[in-house]
Amino acid sequence: MTAAKTPLPETASQTAGPYVHIGLAPAMAGLDRTLPVLGAEIAAAGVPGERIVLEGRILDGAGEPVTDAMVELWQADAEGCFAGSEGSATGFHGWGRTAADFDTGLWRFETIKPGALGDQAPHIALWIMARGINIGLHTRAYFDDESDRNASDPVLQTLPNARRASLFAQTKARGVYCFDILLQGDEETVFFDL
Numbered sequence: 001m002t003a004a005k006t007p008l009p010e011t012a013s014q015t016a017g018p019y020v021h022i023g024l025a026p027a028m029a030g031l032d033r034t035l036p037v038l039g040a041e042i043a044a045a046g047v048p049g050e051r052i053v054l055e056g057r058i059l060d061g062a063g064e065p066v067t068d069a070m071v072e073l074w075q076a077d078a079e080g081c082f083a084g085s086e087g088s089a090t091g092f093h094g095w096g097r098t099a100a101d102f103d104t105g106l107w108r109f110e111t112i113k114p115g116a117l118g119d120q121a122p123h124i125a126l127w128i129m130a131r132g133i134n135i136g137l138h139t140r141a142y143f144d145d146e147s148d149r150n151a152s153d154p155v156l157q158t159l160p161n162a163r164r165a166s167l168f169a170q171t172k173a174r175g176v177y178c179f180d181i182l183l184q185g186d187e188e189t190v191f192f193d194l
Contacts, residue, residue, distance in 0.1 A: 049078030065105025
């Protein structure tokens with residue numbers, strides 16, 4: 001083997017791939033939609049609890065949708081148990097992954113509404129990654145129709161009142177909640193350093 005006479009250029013840096021969708025959300029990359037997609041089913045049919053949709057967009061500092069974002073979800077079941085723990089519902093996986101729509105930036109999960117976790121109000125943990133995000137961002141979506149529980153949630157109580165609003169998924173219709181995630185600006189979503 002001989003050494004190259006001129007050095008090869010360095011490959012362009014990519015924070016989330018250019019191939020991230022192929023490996024993590026193959027259907028979004030145009031691959032065979034019959035492939036099993038890891039994280040597509042959060043709660044199988046028959047899992048007890050209120051069926052809900054959590055959807056939203058991830059917006060950059062200019063208010064434009066980030067259309068190459070991916071979102072992962074972790075949550076408890078309707079009784080406040082995590083998948084695999086004692087008492088958790090059979091068929092409840094509690095984890096999901098989706099990609100934002102390449103045109104609109106909309107992401108969407110079909111799941112069940114989680115129960116309270118001890119003294120914590122019902123919430124869904126989310127992890128966001130996209131180009132330009134070097135380390136994934138962690139946040140939570142609380143529900144605007146859980147005002148009594150939200151008022152005593154210990155995590156929400158650590159935040160100034162003005163910042164808490166960024167963590168509330170808004171009721172859009174019965175069983176449908178909208179949770180837009182703002183990456184920058186005056187109304188930036190609260191992110192947690194985990």
